[in-house]
Amino acid sequence: MKTIKSFLGIFAFSALVASCLSDEENYQAGFVVQSPVSNAVNAYYANNIGDSLIFFGYGNWAIEDYQFDGADNSWITVPTKKGRGSVLYSQEVSFLQNTTGTPRYGGIRIYDTDHSDAYAPLVFYQYATRGDGSLGNAADVKSIAGSDGSLIEFAYDELHRPLSVKISKEGTTLQDLTLSYSKLDSTMTVLDKASSLTAKFGRDYQPGLLTNATDTVTYATYYKNADGYSYPVYANYVFNYRHVTATKNVLITHDFGEKGVSLNSDSLRTIKQLFFFENGKRVGNLELTYGQMDNRCQSIDANQLVRGVEECDPYLLASLFRYTRSTSILTKAKGKKGDDEVEYNVITQLNANKSINTMTVSDGVQNITYTFNY
Numbered sequence: 001m002k003t004i005k006s007f008l009g010i011f012a013f014s015a016l017v018a019s020c021l022s023d024e025e026n027y028q029a030g031f032v033v034q035s036p037v038s039n040a041v042n043a044y045y046a047n048n049i050g051d052s053l054i055f056f057g058y059g060n061w062a063i064e065d066y067q068f069d070g071a072d073n074s075w076i077t078v079p080t081k082k083g084r085g086s087v088l089y090s091q092e093v094s095f096l097q098n099t100t101g102t103p104r105y106g107g108i109r110i111y112d113t114d115h116s117d118a119y120a121p122l123v124f125y126q127y128a129t130r131g132d133g134s135l136g137n138a139a140d141v142k143s144i145a146g147s148d149g150s151l152i153e154f155a156y157d158e159l160h161r162p163l164s165v166k167i168s169k170e171g172t173t174l175q176d177l178t179l180s181y182s183k184l185d186s187t188m189t190v191l192d193k194a195s196s197l198t199a200k201f202g203r204d205y206q207p208g209l210l211t212n213a214t215d216t217v218t219y220a221t222y223y224k225n226a227d228g229y230s231y232p233v234y235a236n237y238v239f240n241y242r243h244v245t246a247t248k249n250v251l252i253t254h255d256f257g258e259k260g261v262s263l264n265s266d267s268l269r270t271i272k273q274l275f276f277f278e279n280g281k282r283v284g285n286l287e288l289t290y291g292q293m294d295n296r297c298q299s300i301d302a303n304q305l306v307r308g309v310e311e312c313d314p315y316l317l318a319s320l321f322r323y324t325r326s327t328s329i330l331t332k333a334k335g336k337k338g339d340d341e342v343e344y345n346v347i348t349q350l351n352a353n354k355s356i357n358t359m360t361v362s363d364g365v366q367n368i369t370y371t372f373n374y
Helices: 302-307
Strands: 002-006 015-020 026-035 041-044 050-057 061-065 087-095 104-112 119-126 143-146 150-156 162-169 172-182 187-192 195-200 209-211 216-220 223-226 229-232 238-244 249-255 273-278 281-294 328-337 340-350 356-362 367-373
Touching (some): 026 104, 026 119, 050 119, 281 340, 302 328
Antiparallel strands (some): 015 026, 026 050, 050 087, 061 104, 143 150, 143 367, 162 172, 172 187, 195 209, 209 216, 328 340
């Protein structure tokens, strides 16, 4: 007699097999997997380099590549591939960063070496993009020099996460961020001039909510007023980005348009309109037009430069809030700044690897050329 059961509890589901070979010989075989989830596809970003593998096996076990249609297991490494039964095992499975420019699948299969019908398959999916929305093969921008005397400087770690963002013009510092990441408690710390903000992060290394006693940098739900009621709107149609300090409350509404977009990490999407508010008052808006050039081929969101460095938010420039990043490069932005009509025309030149070489922004009064260095 053979039965297959599901195990539910504090651990994730895994195959558990109880089998009776004869009246004299009974055995129990199977696995309980705590991490990662074994009955689902586990998704990772292009710059994720591993995950914990924690499981319990009733019998002696081994690990092999999980073969299925489309599987590429070359980027997955398991240090320990054999073990004894009735022991809780914990180890780190390592991944190569995905620099292929396309998503990929892979997997492993834990099986009982004495009873092959007892096994636990684990499937891994790695996005083409990093957590910040750039492609896994995107070049890290070290600096951007503007013809108006501006200079933007960046530093990154080996996972392509920003460590510093400094914006200056003619020697005067406008913005200065220093970032650090704690693997121990998944906490990001941002030193913004004299202010220190913290946030929890997940596999995407994105903050979501950065905060301290007086400052907040975060996404915020957009509410639509109709018939005397206020309704929340799904973020794939419109959302707010809010940056609050002790002296200033900035809110930028990002409108994807009436059809909405997919917020899947690898999906292509462009923001149709931006609405700018300061301290509760609307101070401008822009309608956005895009070309065919990809905005994911360098580490930063180049579209943030369109209004000049004085109005450039360093959090958005570094793409710490990836949904504010359109996947195409702007060719035009038209709207209002206060009561004045504004129109920015953008001409971009690319390098051979499709990263930006130069971006020239013209507003009818001056032309500013930004030169990217990698």
